[in-house]
Amino acid sequence: MSAPDYLICLECESPCYTFEWGDGKAKEAICTVCGNEDLESFATEDEYEALATDDRFRSH
Numbered sequence: 001m002s003a004p005d006y007l008i009c010l011e012c013e014s015p016c017y018t019f020e021w022g023d024g025k026a027k028e029a030i031c032t033v034c035g036n037e038d039l040e041s042f043a044t045e046d047e048y049e050a051l052a053t054d055d056r057f058r059s060h
């Protein structure tokens with residue numbers, strides 16, 4: 001998998017462009033909006049879309 005344009009911060013649901021990509025996954029990321037830097041709290045666009053069907057992330 002090639003590097004995505006951005007990761008999505010799951011803490012504040014903002015796109016995050018400040019990250020390091022390697023071996024098909026994010027290695028380091030920091031959200032400039034909320035300061036989150038826990039890799040577990042970032043998702044790629046594809047992962048985020050999968051999560052969007054999850055109840056926890058459903059907006060309505």
Ligand SMILES: [Zn+2]
Pocket residue numbers: 009010011012013014031032033034035036
């Ligand atoms: Zn954030």
